[in-house]
Amino acid sequence: MNANFHLLPEAVATAGADSKSGVLSEVARLFASVYGVDETAILDGLEEREALGSTGFGRGVAIPHARSAAVSRPTVVLLRLDHAVDFAAADGMPVDLVFGLISPENAGATHLHALAAISRLVRDDAMHEALSEAPDTQALYALITNQLDRDAA
Template identity: 40%
Template structure:
């Protein structure tokens, strides 16, 4: 599955104003729930929070990749946001986070989940990609940088 099949423009937001990890996860849940029939905002939030309790998904260098599995989800859904101001995410390097890629997948697709996480991590491991994402000033620009062929992230 390609990232452009799971990340849509309406789930891509630049300069989000949330001031905490919890609020950010709530915002992400609000973006994901309408994309998944029969899944509530609370279901999404609980899945993300359960995963965070296992250990922070803040992977360092200002990046977090929160993710979770949903029993009733019929398809994977992704969210990409940058923060107006970095938030504490309990990242492994103790640095605040300003780039977040969230992924929610059906519970019965663990291999796809891992492949997608690996692809996202590969892109976000590129300094030029992160630099370009941080410079984006609109949702469209953020979306294009992350997904378009020939951009800093591809």
């Protein structure tokens, strides 16, 4: 698959979180259940990063991210929220698509490449709309992997 980050089909989920902290908890829980990392450590990392400034990317998307020795390459989860949540994004729009990203502690450029790949994906209007309207998590996963495979070609 894509060289910029690792995403498993079961790491794509829907969630009913109703606050920013609830969203971060769901992201950490999904990382723990799918990739076997420590949920508390991941949540602590995400909250520390969020304290520096919102990871609300804009246009209804957030990319909460952190570093962890528990992963060997940038690793992603995707949550589509049942209803939009205020994430203090720069554009003021509430968030309903959340890409969680955990990168190795020493992954400087690799981490930035993964963030850039996600931001390119969601800046594309047609892709953004398709992600918002996908009928289920399998369709979300297929959209992302197909687009990333096209970008890599």
